[in-house]
Amino acid sequence: MDEANNPYSPGAGRLPVALVGRDAQLKAWDTRLRRVEAGRDSQPLALYGLRGVGKTVLLAQFARQARERGWLVARVEAKADASIRQLIGEELAPGLADLARPGMGSRVLKALKTALSFKASYDTSGTWSFGVDLSGVTGSNANTGSLEADLGKLLRDLAGAAAEDGKGVALLVDEIQDLEANEIVALSAIAHRAAQDRERLAMAVAGLPSLPRVLTDAKSYAERLFEYHSIGPLEPTDAKRALIEPAQAEDVAWANAAARLVLDAANGYPYFLQQFGQDSWNAASDSPITVADAKVGLARGWHSLDLGFFRARWERATEAEKTYLTAMAPDGDRGTSTATVGQRLGRHPKSLSLTRANLIDKGLIYAPDHGMVAFTVPGMATFIHRWTAAQ
Numbered sequence: 001m002d003e004a005n006n007p008y009s010p011g012a013g014r015l016p017v018a019l020v021g022r023d024a025q026l027k028a029w030d031t032r033l034r035r036v037e038a039g040r041d042s043q044p045l046a047l048y049g050l051r052g053v054g055k056t057v058l059l060a061q062f063a064r065q066a067r068e069r070g071w072l073v074a075r076v077e078a079k080a081d082a083s084i085r086q087l088i089g090e091e092l093a094p095g096l097a098d099l100a101r102p103g104m105g106s107r108v109l110k111a112l113k114t115a116l117s118f119k120a121s122y123d124t125s126g127t128w129s130f131g132v133d134l135s136g137v138t139g140s141n142a143n144t145g146s147l148e149a150d151l152g153k154l155l156r157d158l159a160g161a162a163a164e165d166g167k168g169v170a171l172l173v174d175e176i177q178d179l180e181a182n183e184i185v186a187l188s189a190i191a192h193r194a195a196q197d198r199e200r201l202a203m204a205v206a207g208l209p210s211l212p213r214v215l216t217d218a219k220s221y222a223e224r225l226f227e228y229h230s231i232g233p234l235e236p237t238d239a240k241r242a243l244i245e246p247a248q249a250e251d252v253a254w255a256n257a258a259a260r261l262v263l264d265a266a267n268g269y270p271y272f273l274q275q276f277g278q279d280s281w282n283a284a285s286d287s288p289i290t291v292a293d294a295k296v297g298l299a300r301g302w303h304s305l306d307l308g309f310f311r312a313r314w315e316r317a318t319e320a321e322k323t324y325l326t327a328m329a330p331d332g333d334r335g336t337s338t339a340t341v342g343q344r345l346g347r348h349p350k351s352l353s354l355t356r357a358n359l360i361d362k363g364l365i366y367a368p369d370h371g372m373v374a375f376t377v378p379g380m381a382t383f384i385h386r387w388t389a390a391q
């Protein structure tokens with residue numbers, strides 16, 4: 001069928017036509033927005049799960065929900081080599097310009113002035129011009145060098161400005177495990193204080209399954225500060241909807257047995273559902289999508305995943321790291337003890353700890369428990385079998 005009308009969306013952060021199985025998270029976020037608007041406190045959310053389960057898509061949907069209510073939104077993806085100040089500042093900039101309107105109140109003016117000082121904290125050559133004369137306005141000093149103080153003041157003043165018309169500020173941070181510990185401490189402290197002071201701030205963070213531990217290690221009260229949501233594979237009925245509904249919207253049906261094949265192969269993983277859905281659609285010549293189409297779709301789908309989703313990650317590993325990953329592969333997706341990896345490689349686990357740490361830094365594995373390692377990518381173990389057998 002025409003690829004131009006293909007309704008499936010495999011790829012990082014691509015909003016699916018049918019965003020299913022995440023009602024609890026969407027409702028939790030909506031409740032927070034409404035609580036903040038009502039002047040109540042709101043507990044920050046922390047979403048964690050394996051690669052490709054739909055964390056980024058959820059944060060994007062959170063951002064959309066907040067924007068629809070007229071909120072100021074910063075959605076950023078932490079990166080090991082980027083400053084979180086700059087990421088947040090530049091994400092907020094367009095919304096700040098929108099705040100500057102004729103007849104704006106004193107709290108908006110103050111927030112804009114504070115924003116200029118925050119901008120100066122990471123960019124000494126550039127500034128923002130909001131088309132407003134701020135020379136006589138007093139803002140907060142958000143250029144002290146302390147992230148907690150500077151970002152805290154910026155968000156507090158912006159939240160005050162948003163309060164003038166009953167709105168709020170949303171801060172959404174993806175890949176939070178890539179932040180420095182002190183940055184996580186700063187974010188936690190800001191969220192903590194904002195909730196205590198009923199500031200008009202709602203926050204959600206997302207990251208790999210190690211996220212609850214990463215947060216708690218950085219700040220002991222983070223365990224109670226955040227409401228944690230594990231984002232896993234979709235339940236069978238939701239997985240079926242994720243596959244069937246996008247086609248249905250285009251008046252295309254799936255033969256039952258064809259859908260069954262794809263659902264079994266995808267095992268509830270959203271990324272795989274989108275990939276196999278896309279490839280089966282492209283293989284079909286007409287509605288309904290048949291078993292033969294699904295078989296071609298699956299073969300092409302696995303091939304694309306091997307060359308893209310899996311291989312992109314595999315190639316980030318050095319030879320020594322690939323050896324380590326290969327030693328984990330016999331245990332599949334459920335994880336391996338570091339002692340077993342050592343045994344399989346004939347090495348003392350301690351001598352492998354740097355390799356292990358580098359793989360964690362690269363986001364390829366995580367530590368589900370003390371002395372354990374597991375793949376962050378579902379299906380990575382079987383990929384390694386396929387890949388190494390083909391070499």
Ligand SMILES: Nc1ncnc2c1ncn2[C@@H]1O[C@H](COP(=O)(O)OP(=O)(O)OP(=O)(O)O)[C@@H](O)[C@H]1O
Nearest residue numbers: 010011012013020051052053054055056057270271
């Ligand atoms: N609830 C859902 N229903 C159907 N498809 C979904 C759902 N959530 C995500 N997807 C699809 O799954 C894929 C992966 O989503 P996303 O990039 O948000 O995952 P992620 O958890 O952020 O992965 P990573 O850890 O690699 O960043 C996308 O193609 C997206 O369209």
Ligand SMILES: [Mg+2]
Nearest residue numbers: 012013055056
């Ligand atoms: Mg993501």
